Amino acid sequence: MKSLRLKDLAPGMVTAKPVQNLQGVLLLNSGVELSEKNIWIMRSWGVTEVWVEGGEEDEEKKDSEPENQLDDIIEKQMEEKFSEVMDNQVMVEIMRLSRKHLEKRLLSDARKKGPA
Amino acid sequence: MQEKKALPDLERIIRRVDDLPTLPRTVLRITELVNNPRSSAKDLSNIISDDQVLTARLLKLVNSSFYGFPQKISTVGGAVVLLGFDAIRSLLLTTSIFDLFSDRSRKYKFRLEKFWDHSLGCAIGAKIIGRRLRYEQIEELFVSGLLHDIGKIVEMIFLPEDFAKVDALVENEKVLMVVAEDDVLGYNHTFIGELLAERWNLPPKLVSTIANHHEPGSAERFSQEASIVHLADILCRALNIGSGGDNKVPPLDMYAWNILNLKTEDIEPIIDEIDAEFEDVRQFVSRSGL
Numbered sequence: 001m002k003s004l005r006l007k008d009l010a011p012g013m014v015t016a017k018p019v020q021n022l023q024g025v026l027l028l029n030s031g032v033e034l035s036e037k038n039i040w041i042m043r044s045w046g047v048t049e050v051w052v053e054g055g056e057e058d059e060e061k062k063d064s065e066p067e068n069q070l071d072d073i074i075e076k077q078m079e080e081k082f083s084e085v086m087d088n089q090v091m092v093e094i095m096r097l098s099r100k101h102l103e104k105r106l107l108s109d110a111r112k113k114g115p116a
Numbered sequence: 117m118q119e120k121k122a123l124p125d126l127e128r129i130i131r132r133v134d135d136l137p138t139l140p141r142t143v144l145r146i147t148e149l150v151n152n153p154r155s156s157a158k159d160l161s162n163i164i165s166d167d168q169v170l171t172a173r174l175l176k177l178v179n180s181s182f183y184g185f186p187q188k189i190s191t192v193g194g195a196v197v198l199l200g201f202d203a204i205r206s207l208l209l210t211t212s213i214f215d216l217f218s219d220r221s222r223k224y225k226f227r228l229e230k231f232w233d234h235s236l237g238c239a240i241g242a243k244i245i246g247r248r249l250r251y252e253q254i255e256e257l258f259v260s261g262l263l264h265d266i267g268k269i270v271e272m273i274f275l276p277e278d279f280a281k282v283d284a285l286v287e288n289e290k291v292l293m294v295v296a297e298d299d300v301l302g303y304n305h306t307f308i309g310e311l312l313a314e315r316w317n318l319p320p321k322l323v324s325t326i327a328n329h330h331e332p333g334s335a336e337r338f339s340q341e342a343s344i345v346h347l348a349d350i351l352c353r354a355l356n357i358g359s360g361g362d363n364k365v366p367p368l369d370m371y372a373w374n375i376l377n378l379k380t381e382d383i384e385p386i387i388d389e390i391d392a393e394f395e396d397v398r399q400f401v402s403r404s405g406l
């Protein structure tokens with residue numbers, strides 16, 4: 001099993017340990033398959049890391065290092081931008097979708113530039 | 117009018133706004149004409165034809181790949197018929213306003229560009245949201261989106277000491293510009309925008325949208341329009357389209373959300389459309405040297 005940051009989670013992965021929020025409230029048990037919905041819920045609760053089942057199939061992550069760094073920047077910027085409006089469900093959704101969109105845009109820009 | 121803290125400042129602003137450049141006379145006449153339901157296409161063509169610069173600009177735009185009409189359009193009359201009143205007004209207003217403010221400040225050139233990107237993004241966003249709601253006069257929504265933050269440009273260029281104070285607070289406290297403005301100045305860009313829009317004789321709907329885009333509930337009979345621009349503003353900031361002068365997203369006014377009667381499922385397609393259309397328009401604007 002390994003610990004992943006929230007942004008690296010994907011539907012289909014399975015939790016290896018229970019997930020709690022900052023107040024210690026149980027959000028997900030271990031052995032639960034992740035879906036878009038519960039990833040979103042964890043995000044709204046401010047969860048930053050989740051242990052999932054699985055081994056070392058992420059060699060490709062190395063190639064996309066720069067994107068990961070930019071992903072981080074996007075994430076930080078989003079969090080700051082939205083920091084005071086997170087009590088609103090619609091705003092949470094807007095944030096999630098915008099981030100998804102910005103990351104997609106980033107990826108397509110990177111692809112356009114082609115391999116180095 | 118809104119309640120203000122500092123009265124002396126108020127008079128100063130009003131005086132400064134009086135000093136502001138007016139829109140080119142032709143554009144003002146066009147705006148009035150379009151507002152008048154009895155105007156004909158011929159009336160509009162005549163006014164435009166009187167102004168060489170506008171004529172050239174209109175024909176260039178209408179024949180560009182942006183519109184993609186199959187045949188070349190060589191008369192103003194033809195353009196008016198094809199595009200319709202509202203679209204013509206949007207086009208001409210957009211380019212004139214860009215002109216008015218573009219050469220003025222080398223100091224703020226970069227910020228001005230970012231600012232216009234944001235305004236254009238909102239214009240497009242308002243149009244897209246309006247289309248989804250089957251709102252009829254979507255070109256008016258476009259203009260509302262484009263002008264909603266015009267008060268900020270006025271501040272930047274014509275009230276520089278005030279603007280500097282606001283800017284500093286935004287930087288230090290990481291707040292919304294409108295919050296910093298209220299705090300430091302006792303008034304904000306919606307108020308300046310409102311004054312300017314009135315001075316430019318823009319229709320009440322536009323004036324109200326500009327004045328109330330942060331508080332759509334106060335827009336009374338134009339609440340729907342104000343709510344549309346309110347949401348477009350939020351989405352553009354979330355998508356990093358240009359800059360509103362700060363690094364925050366304004367809170368969604370739930371009254372506005374309820375009035376619009378949209379669902380969270382509607383957000384994603386709207387976001388996709390805004391981004392795609394913005395890219396198109398941006399490329400077009402830079403290529404045609406507007």
